[in-house]
Amino acid sequence: MSEEAGKVMLELDSVWLNYxxxxxxxxxxxxxxxxxxxxxxxxxxxLGLIGRNGVGKTTTLRLMAGILAPTRxxxxxxxxxxxxxxxxxxxxxxxxxGRDNALLAAMLQGxxxxxxxxxxxxxxxxxxxxxxxxxxxxxxxxxxxxxxxFTTALMTHVDILLIDEILSVGDAHFRGKALGAxxxxxxxxxxxxxxxxxxxxVKSLCDRVMWLDHGKVVAVGAAAEVVDAYSEKMTGERxxxxxxxxx
Amino acid sequence: xxxxxxxxxxxxxxxxxxxxVLEPLLWVAVFYVVFVVILGARSEGFxxxxxxxxxxFVWFSKSVTQASNSIITGRGLVGKINVPKTLFPMAVVQxxxxxxxxxxxxxxxxxLVEGYPITLTWFYLxxxxxxxxxxxxxxxxxxxxxxxxxxxxxxxISLGMMFLMFISGIFWDVRELGDPQKVELIxxxxxxAFLLDGFRxxxxxxxxxxxxxxxxxxxGFGALFWVMVLVMRRISQYLALKVLTA
Numbered sequence: 402m403s404e405e406a407g408k409v410m411l412e413l414d415s416v417w418l419n420y421x422x423x424x425x426x427x428x429x430x431x432x433x434x435x436x437x438x439x440x441x442x443x444x445x446x447x448l449g450l451i452g453r454n455g456v457g458k459t460t461t462l463r464l465m466a467g468i469l470a471p472t473r474x475x476x477x478x479x480x481x482x483x484x485x486x487x488x489x490x491x492x493x494x495x496x497x498x499g500r501d502n503a504l505l506a507a508m509l510q511g512x513x514x515x516x517x518x519x520x521x522x523x524x525x526x527x528x529x530x531x532x533x534x535x536x537x538x539x540x541x542x543x544x545x546x547x548x549x550x551f552t553t554a555l556m557t558h559v560d561i562l563l564i565d566e567i568l569s570v571g572d573a574h575f576r577g578k579a580l581g582a583x584x585x586x587x588x589x590x591x592x593x594x595x596x597x598x599x600x601x602x603v604k605s606l607c608d609r610v611m612w613l614d615h616g617k618v619v620a621v622g623a624a625a626e627v628v629d630a631y632s633e634k635m636t637g638e639r640x641x642x643x644x645x646x647x648x
Numbered sequence: 649x650x651x652x653x654x655x656x657x658x659x660x661x662x663x664x665x666x667x668x669v670l671e672p673l674l675w676v677a678v679f680y681v682v683f684v685v686i687l688g689a690r691s692e693g694f695x696x697x698x699x700x701x702x703x704x705f706v707w708f709s710k711s712v713t714q715a716s717n718s719i720i721t722g723r724g725l726v727g728k729i730n731v732p733k734t735l736f737p738m739a740v741v742q743x744x745x746x747x748x749x750x751x752x753x754x755x756x757x758x759x760l761v762e763g764y765p766i767t768l769t770w771f772y773l774x775x776x777x778x779x780x781x782x783x784x785x786x787x788x789x790x791x792x793x794x795x796x797x798x799x800x801x802x803x804x805i806s807l808g809m810m811f812l813m814f815i816s817g818i819f820w821d822v823r824e825l826g827d828p829q830k831v832e833l834i835x836x837x838x839x840x841a842f843l844l845d846g847f848r849x850x851x852x853x854x855x856x857x858x859x860x861x862x863x864x865x866x867x868g869f870g871a872l873f874w875v876m877v878l879v880m881r882r883i884s885q886y887l888a889l890k891v892l893t894a
Contacts, residue, residue, distance in 0.1 A: 420893045467730040470885035
């Protein structure tokens with residue numbers, strides 16, 4: 402779509418990521434998570450990341466957010482732009498209240514204390530936690546946790562938003578609300594990288610999609626094409642497997 | 649963050665804040681039973697002597713041990729944002745400082761009751777505590793780094809603390825060794841023994857510490873702290889990878 406039109410926000414330049422586990426596994430203890438991945442992310446676009454579990458999707462996001470550094474290659478972010486990873490539960494402190502956790506999370510993502518405090522009312526309202534907002538997080542159900550995490554994440558303001566499977570949680574009512582809020586941001590100026598297992602969601606939200614397998618890029622392109630190819634491959638494998646089973 | 653951690657810590661236990669003071673006191677009680685009741689060691693002034701040494705030592709050992717594991721404990725956060733890794737040990741050390749103020753308050757009250765007067769020399773507690781704090785934070789950063797690189801350092805650090813407890817003159821007095829050269833050597837080689845002795849001299853004997861020695865210890869650990877901050881900033885992503893994959 403906007404492939405050559407926009408300005409590059411972030412670039413992965415033949416990025417490799419290996420690490421040693423200490424125990425002898427592959428290559429005398431070296432794991433290859435990403436092998437020669439290159440990608441350009443353009444301003445204002447929404448890029449989807451798909452692939453099976455363990456192919457390096459989360460690692461790719463972590464590289465983009467600067468949490469990890471590539472073993473080889475380069476991650477270039479346009480100067481002055483920030484990239485931030487939004488996953489569920491920003492390391493919740495179980496014994497603190499939802500309010501304190503939200504405050505900590507916002508401050509850790511770069512807000513000042515005053516800014517963070519100004520978000521609190523909004524967070525309390527959107528998450529619909531009511532009185533529980535002031536109770537320790539350990540008393541929360543997993544659904545309530547998800548609500549708090551999503552809402553806190555939503556309130557942060559960054560240039561490149563990296564989303565790791567955040568939309569597949571909560572009850573139907575909250576999921577709808579979360580999706581709507583997310584769509585609002587995605588269709589705006591926001592640059593987004595988005596990991597999800599739900600093909601329909603990826604198709605409707607993303608402009609482009611990158612498909613990863615075993616740490617390598619299988620395909621990058623228009624959302625519908627890549628997602629369809631991916632779904633076909635997955636169902637194809639399932640059919641073959643079923644055929645292999647004796648009897 | 650440290651204040652929040654403290655509040656969380658306190659709410660976890662039924663006795664809450666009482667634990668901060670109770671735990672070090674239990675240590676002193678055990679030592680008292682062993683050395684005074686069972687072994688019948690010198691009794692006059694021995695308990696205050698033990699208390700000052702042990703309570704100051706616990707400040708060091710507990711802060712450093714906890715801080716060493718703090719980055720690993722915070723792995724949830726490490727995987728989500730590129731936080732400065734120094735934040736975790738620093739928060740633990742800060743938490744330890746607040747705790748220690750409560751413990752020292754209790755200790756001062758006890759010393760007053762025992763008849764040790766507050767003198768102007770108590771003013772030297774300020775530089776002593778500052779230098780101890782600098783030493784704690786420098787060691788905490790080194791420990792946290794080592795444990796990230798290899799978890800095996802965690803039990804080693806606990807062992808090291810036990811070792812330090814025996815060689816730093818907590819239940820024996822450095823100054824009663826007899827040989828002045830040996831005393832000098834121990835105080836020069838082991839900054840912890842020097843600091844513990846300093847606390848005792850100030851609180852119990854109204855004698856100021858060797859300020860030049862104090863300054864050297866403070867400057868040395870201050871430099872180590874600074875180097876560690878720079879190093880940890882440099883290898884922040886490497887530490888994250890180690891924490892997330894090991």
